[in-house]
Amino acid sequence: xxxxxxxxLKVWRQKGPKEQGRFETYxxxxxxxxxxxxxxxxxxxxxxxxxGKEPVAFDNDCREGICxxxxxxxxxxxxxxxxxxxxxxxxxxxxxxxxxxxxxPWRSAAFPVIRDLMVDRYxxxxxxxxxxxxxxxxxxxxxxxxxxxxxxxxxxxxxAASCIGCGACVAACKNGSAMLxxxxxxxxxxxxxxxxxxxxxxxxxxxxxMDELGFGNCTNTRACEQECPKGVSISNIARLNREFLKxxxxx
Amino acid sequence: xxxxxxxxxxxxxxMSVSGIxxxxxxxxxxxxxxxxxxxxxxxxxxxxxxxxxxxxxAGTLVLVAGVAVHILYASLLTLQNxxxxxxxxxxxxxxxxxxxxxxxxxxxxIIIVLGLLLHLWNFWYKMQFAELTGIHTGEHxxxxxxxxxxxxxxxxxxxxxxxxxxxxxWLHLTHGVWSAFQSVGLSNKTWYPRWKTISYVVxxxxxxxxxxxxxxxxxxxx
Numbered sequence: 001x002x003x004x005x006x007x008x009l010k011v012w013r014q015k016g017p018k019e020q021g022r023f024e025t026y027x028x029x030x031x032x033x034x035x036x037x038x039x040x041x042x043x044x045x046x047x048x049x050x051x052g053k054e055p056v057a058f059d060n061d062c063r064e065g066i067c068x069x070x071x072x073x074x075x076x077x078x079x080x081x082x083x084x085x086x087x088x089x090x091x092x093x094x095x096x097x098x099x100x101x102x103x104x105p106w107r108s109a110a111f112p113v114i115r116d117l118m119v120d121r122y123x124x125x126x127x128x129x130x131x132x133x134x135x136x137x138x139x140x141x142x143x144x145x146x147x148x149x150x151x152x153x154x155x156x157x158x159x160a161a162s163c164i165g166c167g168a169c170v171a172a173c174k175n176g177s178a179m180l181x182x183x184x185x186x187x188x189x190x191x192x193x194x195x196x197x198x199x200x201x202x203x204x205x206x207x208x209x210m211d212e213l214g215f216g217n218c219t220n221t222r223a224c225e226q227e228c229p230k231g232v233s234i235s236n237i238a239r240l241n242r243e244f245l246k247x248x249x250x251x
Numbered sequence: 252x253x254x255x256x257x258x259x260x261x262x263x264x265x266m267s268v269s270g271i272x273x274x275x276x277x278x279x280x281x282x283x284x285x286x287x288x289x290x291x292x293x294x295x296x297x298x299x300x301x302x303x304x305x306x307x308x309a310g311t312l313v314l315v316a317g318v319a320v321h322i323l324y325a326s327l328l329t330l331q332n333x334x335x336x337x338x339x340x341x342x343x344x345x346x347x348x349x350x351x352x353x354x355x356x357x358x359x360x361i362i363i364v365l366g367l368l369l370h371l372w373n374f375w376y377k378m379q380f381a382e383l384t385g386i387h388t389g390e391h392x393x394x395x396x397x398x399x400x401x402x403x404x405x406x407x408x409x410x411x412x413x414x415x416x417x418x419x420x421w422l423h424l425t426h427g428v429w430s431a432f433q434s435v436g437l438s439n440k441t442w443y444p445r446w447k448t449i450s451y452v453v454x455x456x457x458x459x460x461x462x463x464x465x466x467x468x469x470x471x472x473x
Contacts, residue, residue, distance in 0.1 A: 174345070215335055220434065223354075234433070240436075
């Protein structure tokens with residue numbers, strides 16, 4: 001049985017980075033439960049365009065939970081009420097008829113609002129540019145078994161690498177801390193031989209950049225891992241702390 | 252060592268190390284209080300040893316430094332974190348499933364400091380302070396700790412105030428213990444649940460040990 005619902009949306013509208021924003025209320029009728037959240041916003045925008053109003057600006061790209069472009073703080077949850085998914089994978093069947101749904105941009109001093117629900121997440125790119133890469137010559141493709149990496153370590157590295165850099169961790173954190181993101185990006189390399197060469201320099205440079213960009217200090221509330229669409233664990237944050245301290249004590 | 256002050260992880264290391272030091276102090280203080288359960292003379296003897304001797308004064312100074320650093324950095328980190336959060340809050344309050352104590356460490360800290368000030372007024376001022384300065388601030392001799400305890404806890408309201416204070420300490424420690432090890436990087440997927448259990452065990456041992464004295468007074472009035 002297909003369910004259709006009537007909903008009220010409270011959407012943050014802001015014309016530009018320097019403009020004052022405010023919430024606008026919109027009513028949408030007959031939304032199918034099989035509609036994705038972003039398709040629902042598309043329907044809203046079509047309605048707004050037909051009424052001669054400005055459509056709501058929001059980030060999105062692949063719409064299959066891989067690219068990390070979509071954001072949105074929905075009813076008190078980054079990426080909405082469902083677990084381990086991005087906003088584009090959220091469906092309207094998670095809401096009930098007559099619900100009022102609040103839709104807000106990520107809030108953090110390091111993520112300024114560009115327009116409506118879009119925020120500037122360039123700060124993440126700047127952290128990656130500070131050291132989230134391998135720049136040593138790792139040679140040609142080795143034989144598959146030439147560099148033995150234990151399965152648990154390979155799994156840990158892959159789990160860290162599942163971070164799509166969406167920024168939900170920063171949006172969920174009461175301190176606006178980017179530690180889960182940075183720890184995933186440091187861990188995915190620090191665990192593998194290719195990344196170990198520059199591990200100390202990487203941890204030092206990425207943390208320095210993170211602090212400089214105005215992200216907060218981690219207080220271990222675990223809100224980030226609760227809301228992470230990829231289930232990245234705070235054990236990565238412990239590893240980042242360890243890597244950073246190793247780098248500093250080696251100085 | 253400048254990184255300890257100017258990096259986010261460095262500041263967390265300071266919180267962690269000062270926190271672990273304070274936990275060790277609490278364990279020591281709690282063990283000392285337990286003697287009150289069976290012998291007032293033994294307790295007074297310990298109070299005498301911890302009066303104006305050089306090692307007691309040195310210990311007190313180190314402790315004051317530890318407390319000061321912990322409070323100072325907690326305030327600094329809280330201010331920085333509020334700024335990092337940005338001026339605009341969310342309309343919908345967070346529905347993220349997190350522990351209350353983890354999000355309210357600073358609030359719990361304020362309650363603990365208020366309790367600490369009262370505690371210093373109740374005991375330290377009449378004991379170590381009196382012995383050091385020679386000023387008579389209490390009814391009894393400075394080392395007669397047991398008499399001061401009975402005097403204070405004769406009033407059930409003080410027993411309740413101290414128990415509430417201990418409740419705040421318990422909540423603060425259940426987050427603080429595992430968090431201290433996470434902040435210095437001594438955790439992973441195996442150790443996280445272990446530290447979490449250790450947190451509950453350590454905080455419960457500390458708080459029950461301290462609570463034994465006011466509970467004894469509430470129940471038996473002696």
